[in-house]
Amino acid sequence: MFYILLLSALTLLVAALFLTPLRQKMWVAFAAVVAAAIAIAIPAIGVLAEGSEVELMRISSPIFGAESLTMDSLSALFSLVIGIAGVATLLYSRGYLAQYLNKKSSAHISLHYTALVILVISMMLVVISSGGFSFLLAWELMTIASFILILFDAERQQVLRAALAYLIMMHIGFVLLVAGFASIYAITGTGNFADLATCFSSGKTLPIFILFLLGFGMKAGLFPMHVWLPEAHPAAPSHVSAIMSGVMIKTGVYGVMRALWYVVEPSELHTIGLIILAVGVVTGLWGVILAAVQNDAKRLLAYSSIENIGVIFIGLGIATLGQAAGNYLVATIALCGALLHTVNHSMFKSLLFFGAGNIYSQMHTTLLDRFGGVAKHMPMTAILFFIATIAICALPPLNGFIGEFLIYLGMLDSIREGVNTIYAAGGLLALALIGGIVVLAFTKLYSTIFLGSPRDHHVAESMEVDNFRIAAMAIPTVGIITIGMFPQFAIRMVERVANQFFPAATSPIVDMYIAPNLWKISLTAWLLVIIIALLYLLKNRAQRTRTIEQGPTWGCGFTSPNIRMQYTGESYSEPLESITTSLTQNTVEGRAVSKSEIFPSSHGYSIKHKDKIDRLFAAWWMELLHIINKRIMNLRTGKINHYILFALLFLVVIFILSLFNWI
Amino acid sequence: MAIVLNTLLIIITALAIPGVINRTRALLAGRKGLPFSQHLRNVNVLLRKGAVYSTTTTALFRIAPAIYLGAAIVATLMMPVADLYPLISFEGDVICFAYTLALARVAIILAAMDTGSSFEGMGASREALYGALIEPALMIGFATLALFCGYTSFADIFEHEQSFDLHLTIVMLLTAFLFVEITFVESGRVPVDDPKTHLELTMIHEVMCLDYSGIDMGMIHIAGWLKTACFAMIAANAVTATCCFHWWCAVPLAILLTGVAIGVVESTQARNKLSRNTTFIVTISALAALIFFIGYLLKLNINI
Numbered sequence A: 001m002f003y004i005l006l007l008s009a010l011t012l013l014v015a016a017l018f019l020t021p022l023r024q025k026m027w028v029a030f031a032a033v034v035a036a037a038i039a040i041a042i043p044a045i046g047v048l049a050e051g052s053e054v055e056l057m058r059i060s061s062p063i064f065g066a067e068s069l070t071m072d073s074l075s076a077l078f079s080l081v082i083g084i085a086g087v088a089t090l091l092y093s094r095g096y097l098a099q100y101l102n103k104k105s106s107a108h109i110s111l112h113y114t115a116l117v118i119l120v121i122s123m124m125l126v127v128i129s130s131g132g133f134s135f136l137l138a139w140e141l142m143t144i145a146s147f148i149l150i151l152f153d154a155e156r157q158q159v160l161r162a163a164l165a166y167l168i169m170m171h172i173g174f175v176l177l178v179a180g181f182a183s184i185y186a187i188t189g190t191g192n193f194a195d196l197a198t199c200f201s202s203g204k205t206l207p208i209f210i211l212f213l214l215g216f217g218m219k220a221g222l223f224p225m226h227v228w229l230p231e232a233h234p235a236a237p238s239h240v241s242a243i244m245s246g247v248m249i250k251t252g253v254y255g256v257m258r259a260l261w262y263v264v265e266p267s268e269l270h271t272i273g274l275i276i277l278a279v280g281v282v283t284g285l286w287g288v289i290l291a292a293v294q295n296d297a298k299r300l301l302a303y304s305s306i307e308n309i310g311v312i313f314i315g316l317g318i319a320t321l322g323q324a325a326g327n328y329l330v331a332t333i334a335l336c337g338a339l340l341h342t343v344n345h346s347m348f349k350s351l352l353f354f355g356a357g358n359i360y361s362q363m364h365t366t367l368l369d370r371f372g373g374v375a376k377h378m379p380m381t382a383i384l385f386f387i388a389t390i391a392i393c394a395l396p397p398l399n400g401f402i403g404e405f406l407i408y409l410g411m412l413d414s415i416r417e418g419v420n421t422i423y424a425a426g427g428l429l430a431l432a433l434i435g436g437i438v439v440l441a442f443t444k445l446y447s448t449i450f451l452g453s454p455r456d457h458h459v460a461e462s463m464e465v466d467n468f469r470i471a472a473m474a475i476p477t478v479g480i481i482t483i484g485m486f487p488q489f490a491i492r493m494v495e496r497v498a499n500q501f502f503p504a505a506t507s508p509i510v511d512m513y514i515a516p517n518l519w520k521i522s523l524t525a526w527l528l529v530i531i532i533a534l535l536y537l538l539k540n541r542a543q544r545t546r547t548i549e550q551g552p553t554w555g556c557g558f559t560s561p562n563i564r565m566q567y568t569g570e571s572y573s574e575p576l577e578s579i580t581t582s583l584t585q586n587t588v589e590g591r592a593v594s595k596s597e598i599f600p601s602s603h604g605y606s607i608k609h610k611d612k613i614d615r616l617f618a619a620w621w622m623e624l625l626h627i628i629n630k631r632i633m634n635l636r637t638g639k640i641n642h643y644i645l646f647a648l649l650f651l652v653v654i655f656i657l658s659l660f661n662w663i
Numbered sequence B: 001m002a003i004v005l006n007t008l009l010i011i012i013t014a015l016a017i018p019g020v021i022n023r024t025r026a027l028l029a030g031r032k033g034l035p036f037s038q039h040l041r042n043v044n045v046l047l048r049k050g051a052v053y054s055t056t057t058t059a060l061f062r063i064a065p066a067i068y069l070g071a072a073i074v075a076t077l078m079m080p081v082a083d084l085y086p087l088i089s090f091e092g093d094v095i096c097f098a099y100t101l102a103l104a105r106v107a108i109i110l111a112a113m114d115t116g117s118s119f120e121g122m123g124a125s126r127e128a129l130y131g132a133l134i135e136p137a138l139m140i141g142f143a144t145l146a147l148f149c150g151y152t153s154f155a156d157i158f159e160h161e162q163s164f165d166l167h168l169t170i171v172m173l174l175t176a177f178l179f180v181e182i183t184f185v186e187s188g189r190v191p192v193d194d195p196k197t198h199l200e201l202t203m204i205h206e207v208m209c210l211d212y213s214g215i216d217m218g219m220i221h222i223a224g225w226l227k228t229a230c231f232a233m234i235a236a237n238a239v240t241a242t243c244c245f246h247w248w249c250a251v252p253l254a255i256l257l258t259g260v261a262i263g264v265v266e267s268t269q270a271r272n273k274l275s276r277n278t279t280f281i282v283t284i285s286a287l288a289a290l291i292f293f294i295g296y297l298l299k300l301n302i303n304i
Helices: A002-019 A022-050 A073-098 A106-128 A132-153 A157-188 A193-201 A205-220 A228-235 A238-261 A266-293 A297-324 A328-363 A379-392 A399-416 A421-450 A457-461 A467-485 A487-501 A506-543 A569-583 A612-618 A620-635 A640-659 B002-029 B038-047 B059-077 B093-114 B118-149 B154-159 B166-186 B214-243 B247-268 B274-299
Strands: A054-061 A065-071 A548-551 A584-590 A605-611 B051-054
Touching (some): A002 A022, A002 A054, A002 A106, A022 A054, A022 A065, A022 A073, A022 A106, A022 A487, A065 A106, A065 A132, A073 A106, A073 A238, A073 A487, A132 A157, A157 A193, A193 A205, A205 A238, A205 A266, A228 A238, A238 A297, A266 A569, A266 A605, A297 A328, A328 A399, A328 A467, A328 A487, A379 A399, A379 A421, A399 A506, A399 B093, A399 B118, A421 A569, A421 B274, A467 A506, A487 A506, A506 B059, A506 B214, A584 A612, A605 A612, B002 B038, B002 B059, B002 B214, B002 B247, B059 B214, B093 B214, B118 B166, B118 B214, B118 B274, B154 B214, B166 B214, B166 B247, B214 B247
Parallel strands (some): A548 B051
Antiparallel strands (some): A054 A065, A584 A605
């Protein structure tokens, strides 16, 4: 029944999208996504308000037996995130795709919108499927849809490569998930998530959990399975990157949380918590360092997504360790932090990718060192991007700070109460370093694009984008500011989910400990904003009666500074690169000015920082093939007598084998 | 009442430290030196001046000093003076303190990059890296305090009357030392940065404010004092907490401990080569981790 419904809905959608005129396609897709978002938001809000569980539909599956679409608090939170991001993405796509309407065929655009709608709907199905067949089906639909979306610019060679790499890696992950569900099925006879409880009590917790962690980690971009992210995001159109990076990778987080929920044995929880924490630390640090050295806006954002997944996993790891130690204070705070950070990241990362899309559509590049001074030409984009930058750097008074604050608080409480002190301190050390380098990465991103003088004449020709895109960007912005300024209300949203994990403990902890603190954070945030505004107004007032002059930037006595001498993104992160050079594989074109050159001549210099882990996936089998090929080439001597000898040897081998009845 | 007193005391500390540094330097160098309140007069002049803005800059450049000072003020409002009570205090305000100061740093970095000057870019780049590397030291320092005192808010950590305990004293004195070191980095002092240098190529903090003048420059100076006072006060609080001193002791301690330490270091040491700064700062982080570990062992009551 469900499958017939799904199939007919998809057919209807495809028909509608392909038949409507070119310019109306977006509105059809938009209507479909809004309808889906509303349809899922109603039960989701109900579940989050009441904390109950709602069964939306029963499904009989061909393989795993009875399944259902069930909405519990965890699903509800993710559904809301998906719905909001989906609507914003569709709204944004109108302006972004406008320039392609004349270039691409009508069928191409239809296919893109079909895939976009299917991606949103399949993600919703992923988070409400109770498991087994329907979950895997939705998961696969999600992969295929996102694959088609990445392929939008398929004329470009690197897009094709990135999309293929993405497809292959996702299917490795898919196989792992199938294996996971198959092992549930083998043990219990059904293939639902709920049966994980039985599996985990049968003593095979760790292998099965790791299977799921690997499968979901592939989607989430856990180290070292993150290599598809920095390839796929620059290749995909910006609104697709926004929804993939902001939301789709979160389905991986969702999966891990879902599987984690069924683990109860403290000793196993301890091991799993340690694994998750360690993976989170490595993913976070690797992501942020690689992000800081990138010179392409979208690659930088992709690596920053990896880093944020790392931060979420650090929170999750601390929560699990706390739960293992029976310390529900730590567990609840850290889990709330991880969940809130998941929500927050979906907002500011969508906003950042939308911003990157704006500048890409104006200047047709995402290379940082081609920009400069964009803020003067695209003021709205600059302001919104600034808000997202502050948010992603986890700075007060915006939402990024709230999520990380809770994760930090979880770790400090863990240290304070003397449970898992050393692990928590390790996490704290890593998170502090991540937090510091994020500032470096994003001040680099923001200042090279929006500030300073233009490095390229395209900047001068750029204009602010249309209002639909600004409206689309306003949706996450509202969320960023609201959660940042009123965290005491935002916490109620994730409280239900934490409650699902730790039923008895959560509400008192949130009521007595977290919410009062967040009230004070809210007051502090308002105080901060008011003080800053007051200072600015006072300064302006004082300056009204004084002489305010304009002049060129002070050149430090150097009489003819020019734009080319500005600090580039590369030079900005060079000090960091000099200490992290062992993590990247640098390809240099041209030659830098050496220290011994007293009168430097003209030099061309271009450097690319590639991930060392890339080699692990892309290169090793190629190199292996090369080596094998070389060995085999030795046999090709070109002499006819050798070839006759080989034929003879072959016959001898066949003869010997048949003697022993081996063939 | 205690809150008002607390705020007043920390402001006094902030205003006094630069004077103490200057007097210490003058004394050690055998000079007559600047009068104690010279820095106040300088800023007073700045606050009454007009301004010159670069044509390259955007509105961000004009808002940045307000953000810088605003964030520093909010951070200062979280800082208790020994057992007094600050205006803002909640569980985990140590994290809020660190991130509010990070906001200040981001504002000044972006403002520096806004001018499009290669010199200011240089300073911004260094500030961003050093800020990133000092962050773990700061957080682990707070973690040590949380581990030993059992609280995650400055007011609770320093307020509680501790009975004299050798272990606590050891850890607190080490933490005080750590925070004095962090003060060197955060307030841009020798050996990391030299505020008196005249060569833009070797500057860090000063070069980022090259294009500021008038009120903006004054605000940046005041924010710098407040930041220094916050870190000095943490160090002083750590000492007073071990020896059961009260607030009347913490203020002179903060002023003298940090002021004299900075003055002595600036008179006796040359600043680091820039390439050595990274090592220096990472060493502070390593030191912080070591102090945390010592604290952990002492907490477990293992004799070392």
